[in-house]
Amino acid sequence: MSYIDELIGAVGKEKVLTDPAELFVYGTDWSPRTPTEFNPPDVVVLPRTTRDVQRTIKIAFEHDIPVTAGGGLTGMLGGAVPIHGGIYIDTTTMNSVVEVDSKNQTIRVQAGATLQEVNDAVHPYDLWLPHQPESKWVSTVGSAIACDNDSTFGVRYGKILNCLLSAEMVTGTGEVLELGHRKAHFTSSGYKLMHLLAGSEGTLGVVTEATLKLEPIPETRRVDMLVFPRLGAAVDYLSRLLKAGLCIEAAHINCKHRLKFYTHSYKQKFGKDPTIPAWAEALLAISFAGDKKVVDFQREQAIELSKEFEAQLVEERELVESWWASKYTLEFEPFKQKWPDSQTKKKFGAADPGIPVGRLEEFYHKFIQTAEKHRLEILGMNAYLEHPNSIGFSLSCAVFVDYRSKEEVKRFREYHDELSKMAIAFEGTMSTFMSDTYQKAPYLELEHGASLRYMKEIKRLFDPKEIMNPGKKFLRRGDSP
Numbered sequence: 001m002s003y004i005d006e007l008i009g010a011v012g013k014e015k016v017l018t019d020p021a022e023l024f025v026y027g028t029d030w031s032p033r034t035p036t037e038f039n040p041p042d043v044v045v046l047p048r049t050t051r052d053v054q055r056t057i058k059i060a061f062e063h064d065i066p067v068t069a070g071g072g073l074t075g076m077l078g079g080a081v082p083i084h085g086g087i088y089i090d091t092t093t094m095n096s097v098v099e100v101d102s103k104n105q106t107i108r109v110q111a112g113a114t115l116q117e118v119n120d121a122v123h124p125y126d127l128w129l130p131h132q133p134e135s136k137w138v139s140t141v142g143s144a145i146a147c148d149n150d151s152t153f154g155v156r157y158g159k160i161l162n163c164l165l166s167a168e169m170v171t172g173t174g175e176v177l178e179l180g181h182r183k184a185h186f187t188s189s190g191y192k193l194m195h196l197l198a199g200s201e202g203t204l205g206v207v208t209e210a211t212l213k214l215e216p217i218p219e220t221r222r223v224d225m226l227v228f229p230r231l232g233a234a235v236d237y238l239s240r241l242l243k244a245g246l247c248i249e250a251a252h253i254n255c256k257h258r259l260k261f262y263t264h265s266y267k268q269k270f271g272k273d274p275t276i277p278a279w280a281e282a283l284l285a286i287s288f289a290g291d292k293k294v295v296d297f298q299r300e301q302a303i304e305l306s307k308e309f310e311a312q313l314v315e316e317r318e319l320v321e322s323w324w325a326s327k328y329t330l331e332f333e334p335f336k337q338k339w340p341d342s343q344t345k346k347k348f349g350a351a352d353p354g355i356p357v358g359r360l361e362e363f364y365h366k367f368i369q370t371a372e373k374h375r376l377e378i379l380g381m382n383a384y385l386e387h388p389n390s391i392g393f394s395l396s397c398a399v400f401v402d403y404r405s406k407e408e409v410k411r412f413r414e415y416h417d418e419l420s421k422m423a424i425a426f427e428g429t430m431s432t433f434m435s436d437t438y439q440k441a442p443y444l445e446l447e448h449g450a451s452l453r454y455m456k457e458i459k460r461l462f463d464p465k466e467i468m469n470p471g472k473k474f475l476r477r478g479d480s481p
């Protein structure tokens with residue numbers, strides 16, 4: 001009996017896909033890959049329960065078959081692409097809410113629920129999950145944990161570990177484990193194994209359920225934009241706001257290339273330029289949330305303090321609101337058109353380094369030089385404040401990539417490698433929200449040195465046959481990134 005027949009017997013025929021046409025869509029994600037770079041799996045399982053995932057992995061373990069779990073497939077570096085074939089576990093069929101505990105402000109969900117589905121479920125209780133990447137409509141809870149991705153509201157609420165209380169996983173042997181601290185907010189008991197899951201990319205096992213901490217929905221939110229003559233001035237300004245004791249909800253710095261995206265769209269829509277001065281090198285979008293009185297007070301203080309930094313408030317509310325809509329709802333309202341190119345011609349690709357805050361501006365210039373050296377059209381740098389109530393950026397250094405050109409995709413990968421290595425030389429890290437996948441795997445030793453051996457030992461403990469998302473984080477013999 002083949003392992004696929006065993007799978008059908010174990011989870012049911014209706015939960016197993018084998019038709020090549022159906023497998024095709026699982027062959028790529030949002031990463032820059034040419035149309036010929038498709039790696040569809042040999043079979044897809046659509047689980048409903050943890051038991052289905054457990055049965056699947058037990059069969060894979062017995063037959064030595066690679067297993068890749070995925071969610072919305074919007075990863076930007078090939079994390080969920082089953083590069084070694086085998087079984088793909090499409091977790092999006094596991095999206096049920098297990099429990100909303102409004103008294104303790106927690107939700108227990110299956111890992112395939114999208115972050116938006118979580119928010120829809122808790123909205124009636126006047127609660128929300130503030131961990132919200134732009135891709136929240138399709139990005140799942142399991143992948144938010146597995147990529148350790150970014151949130152729009154990171155400066156107030158942090159990243160996923162700041163709201164993850166417990167996670168259930170199935171290891172590479174098929175064992176079901178519950179990791180974390182149940183509904184308590186922290187623990188000093190045992191080792192923090194749950195933390196290993198953040199950024200693990202499914203290489204230790206499949207996350208099947210999670211308990212998440214919720215927050216009360218704020219009464220009001222006010223978003224504003226300011227422009228600065230230097231990128232570093234925007235960083236210093238944010239530092240000043242935090243020193244003053246203001247509670248910022250979201251803060252995002254866009255370089256002048258990114259700013260162009262919005263000013264261009266504004267001109268297209270209204271037939272005139274917004275009143276952005278020519279000297280503007282950086283745009284800062286910032287929000288405050290809470291009771292209206294408190295929000296108004298904080299906003300006034302923030303505007304007052306901006307005078308110390310030669311900043312200018314953006315007057316056009318349409319520009320601010322369209323920026324927020326593109327960030328928060330991914331709707332380019334009121335600017336419907338995409339710019340500068342159709343997404344079918346060129347998509348964007350990004351490197352996601354982490355840099356010490358004092359060197360952000362220096363790194364920005366390196367990013368521009370590196371993109372130009374590799375002849376890539378620049379989309380721009382976004383710096384997202386992701387550490388609660390302190391200055392700690394996650395970066396997206398984005399360029400346009402013509403996916404149809406093998407040569408341009410190759411240049412993008414060289415650009416990505418160069419920025420990753422540069423980030424380490426800057427005393428930073430290669431990745432802040434996309435994880436390593438196969439792209440950064442060759443440089444893991446450069447970043448982690450001798451501790452890489454411990455990481456490999458941990459991987460072996462959870463996944464002794466190395467069947468879980470093989471080729472990600474750690475190259476396998478014969479792998480070429």
Ligand SMILES: Cc1cc2nc3c(=O)[nH]c(=O)nc-3n(C[C@H](O)[C@H](O)[C@H](O)COP(=O)(O)OP(=O)(O)OC[C@H]3O[C@@H](n4cnc5c(N)ncnc54)[C@H](O)[C@@H]3O)c2cc1C
Nearest residue numbers: 071072073074075079133134135140142143149150202207
């Ligand atoms: C338009 C757009 C906007 C974006 N905005 C943001 C943003 O604001 N912030 C940000 O950080 N990223 C952003 N991204 C990148 C991407 O959406 C995120 O990284 C997101 O977490 C990926 O979610 P997904 O469900 O699509 O994951 P997938 O691409 O399906 O998987 C990502 C990784 O998670 C692993 N995985 C998935 N589910 C599980 C599971 N249950 N158990 C174990 N491993 C699992 C996969 O194997 C893979 O390694 C954006 C992407 C796009 C295209």
